[in-house]
Amino acid sequence: MRWLLQWGAQADWFADLAAEGKPTQAWLNRTEALPHLAWLMQAFFDLSASRSLVMGGEGPIPLSEILAYCQMFGVNDVDERGDFLRVIRAMDEAYLEERHRQREAAEETPQR
Structure with missing residues (x-):
C-alpha cells in the first residue's frame, strides 16, 4: 500500500524501465498485493x-x-x-x- 501511494503514479514508467533492463531502486523495492x-x-x-x-x-x-x-x-x-x-x-x-x-x-x- 505504501509503495502504491508513494510511487503508483510512476508505476508504468518504472515497469517500462525494468523491461528495458534498467530497473529503478523504487521498482525493485515494490511490494505487490x-x-x-x-x-x-x-x-x-x-x-x-x-x-x-x-x-x-x-x-x-x-x-x-x-x-x-x-x-x-x-x-x-x-x-x-x-x-x-x-x-x-x-x-x-x-x-x-x-x-x-x-x-x-x-x-x-x-x-x-
Whole structure:
C-alpha cells in the first residue's frame, strides 16, 4: 500500500524501465498485493470516496461506511467483519500518513 501511494503514479514508467533492463531502486523495492487479497485493495479504494475533509486534509474512512460496505457485499460473519475493519483501518492509516507526508513536503517546497 505504501509503495502504491508513494510511487503508483510512476508505476508504468518504472515497469517500462525494468523491461528495458534498467530497473529503478523504487521498482525493485515494490511490494505487490497477493492476488487473493486484491478485493481488499478495491474495497479500500471504494471506501476512500466516502472520507470527509477535515482541518488539514482528508479524514479517516468513517466506521459507518465500512459497516455499510460489509452489509452491501455480504460480509456478515462477526469475525470476518472484525478482520475486514482491521485491514481497512490499517490501509487507511498508511494512506493518511502518506498524504500527510506529501502535504508537508509540498509546504516545504519553495513557491516560484
